[in-house]
Amino acid sequence: MNKTVNQKAWLFVLPVFVLVAFNAIIPLMTVVNYSVQETFGDNTFFWSGVLWFEEVLNSERFHDSLFRQLMFTFSILAIEIPLGIAIALTMPRKGPWVPVCLVLMALPLLIPWNVVGAMWNIFALPDIGFLGYVLNALGFDYNFTRQPGDAWFTLILMDVWHWTSLVVLLSYAGLVSIPDAYYQAAKIDGAKGWAIFRHIQLPKMKRVLTIAVLLRFMDSFMIYTEASVLTGGGPGNSTTVLSIDLVKIALGQFDLGPAAAMSLIYFLIILLLSWVFYTLMMRNEES
Amino acid sequence: MNMTWMAWTWPTAAFFVFIACCLATMTVLELKRPGGAPRRGILGLDTTRGDRLFIWLLGSAFIFLFWLGFFGTPLYAPLAIALCWGFVTFRWV
Numbered sequence: 001m002n003k004t005v006n007q008k009a010w011l012f013v014l015p016v017f018v019l020v021a022f023n024a025i026i027p028l029m030t031v032v033n034y035s036v037q038e039t040f041g042d043n044t045f046f047w048s049g050v051l052w053f054e055e056v057l058n059s060e061r062f063h064d065s066l067f068r069q070l071m072f073t074f075s076i077l078a079i080e081i082p083l084g085i086a087i088a089l090t091m092p093r094k095g096p097w098v099p100v101c102l103v104l105m106a107l108p109l110l111i112p113w114n115v116v117g118a119m120w121n122i123f124a125l126p127d128i129g130f131l132g133y134v135l136n137a138l139g140f141d142y143n144f145t146r147q148p149g150d151a152w153f154t155l156i157l158m159d160v161w162h163w164t165s166l167v168v169l170l171s172y173a174g175l176v177s178i179p180d181a182y183y184q185a186a187k188i189d190g191a192k193g194w195a196i197f198r199h200i201q202l203p204k205m206k207r208v209l210t211i212a213v214l215l216r217f218m219d220s221f222m223i224y225t226e227a228s229v230l231t232g233g234g235p236g237n238s239t240t241v242l243s244i245d246l247v248k249i250a251l252g253q254f255d256l257g258p259a260a261a262m263s264l265i266y267f268l269i270i271l272l273l274s275w276v277f278y279t280l281m282m283r284n285e286e287s
Numbered sequence: 288m289n290m291t292w293m294a295w296t297w298p299t300a301a302f303f304v305f306i307a308c309c310l311a312t313m314t315v316l317e318l319k320r321p322g323g324a325p326r327r328g329i330l331g332l333d334t335t336r337g338d339r340l341f342i343w344l345l346g347s348a349f350i351f352l353f354w355l356g357f358f359g360t361p362l363y364a365p366l367a368i369a370l371c372w373g374f375v376t377f378r379w380v
Contacts, residue, residue: 026293029303033294045294050355050362057356268348275345279332 028267034260041254052261062262064237065245066269072241073220076159080216081209083160084167089197091168093176102172105165113162117229120158124230144231148238151231155239158230159223163216170212174205210281217277221270242266309344313337328380336377343376 035052037045056062091101111119126132126143131154135142144150182200191199224243227233233240233248240248246266250259316336317323323335334342347369354365 029299030293032302033296033299036296036299037294039294043291043294045296047296050360053352053355054359057352265352268345268352272345272349275341283332 031260031263034256035264036257038257048257052257053265056258056262056265061245062265065240065242068238068240069221069242072155072159072223073217075156076163076220077213077216079156079160080164080167081213084164084212085171085205085209087164087168088171088175089201091172102169105168105172108162108165109169111162113225114229116158116162117226120154120161120226121230124154146235148235151235151239155227155230158226159220162226163219166215167212170208171205174208175201178204206281210278213281214274214277218270218274221273306344309340313340330380332380334380339376339380342380343373346372346376 034045036047036049038048039045087105091105092098108116121129123129124131124144126136126145132142132144141147142150144154178200182204183196186196186200222243223241224247227239227241228244228247231239233244242262243266246259246262249255249262313336323337325333325335327333332338350369350372351362351365354362354368358364
């Protein structure tokens with residue numbers, strides 16, 4: 001059978017291309033232009049070469065916020081991925097409880113990010129918030145507005161609450177797509193719980209888990225709204241992750257040059273790590 | 288159309304023209320020899336020529352960043368390393 005060549009399809013891609021050009025490519029080009037210049041406002045720019053890149057790469061402030069960002073991202077991945085799989089495994093595959101579980105799981109995902117931040121802020125306040133009050137009543141000295149450890153605990157707990165559902169739903173989609181024949185074959189071979197999970201369920205979930213890890217990695221690496229509303233980067237700078245620091249430099253200090261250089265470095269790190277994750281996972285799948 | 292808000296400079300414009308030329312070359316190559324010339328390179332990855340371009344550009348960006356972070360300007364040495372990296376990528380990766 002001859003393959004039909006139809007180049008008209010490219011015309012249908014054109015609107016998307018125009019949209020992406022306006023919301024991604026042109027802003028990115030502008031950021032590149034800003035990163036090599038200095039401005040004092042009034043649309044007047046002065047050439048500064050790679051000075052801002054040198055400054056950002058050697059600044060302790062950038063190193064610290066990058067470290068905090070990596071700590072945050074890997075902590076939530078280490079919690080959300082296993083927890084999401086575990087919850088998906090306990091969910092019913094058939095019967096009237098399926099839609100109930102799915103809706104319950106989807107609820108946190110439907111709440112706007114700034115609302116999640118505000119909710120958790122109030123929920124965790126030591127004097128009037130339920131979480132803060134209970135923890136203090138149990139004898140813990142908990143105050144996320146004053147103690148960095150508590151702020152981190154609350155930030156991670158909030159992210160786990162908000163986003164584990166995504167991992168659950170993706171894992172669940174992978175689980176329900178496994179045909180019964182696999183389980184029957186496992187039963188004949190005498191395979192029990194762990195063996196079934198290791199050799200049937202986990203390999204079959206690999207593709208959706210790749211998507212889950214990538215989505216959670218990229219999203220958490222770019223976290224801004226929830227963290228900003230919950231802690232605002234504090235106490236001190238203890239929860240100032242990359243995006244919060246970037247906004248402080250760009251909008252707080254109005255240092256557009258250093259902020260542009262920092263955002264390009266930030267972008268390249270996300271691009272590299274996403275590519276490494278994707279390549280490793282796809283390679284495992286092939287092998 | 289007033290484009291002053293984009294704060295164009297000649298070096299950054301040249302950079303984007305270079306990227307556009309790379310993409311145009313890839314398109315022409317794909318039209319002439321469709322399929323993307325897939326192969327398994329020294330990293331053990333299955334790459335097409337588009338993947339190799341991506342690996343080259345991303346790798347070069349990090350070569351420049353590392354050089355700037357550790358040694359600063361001038362950037363002739365990382366430019367040479369990036370060109371060598373490009374040769375290695377298109378030849379063996």
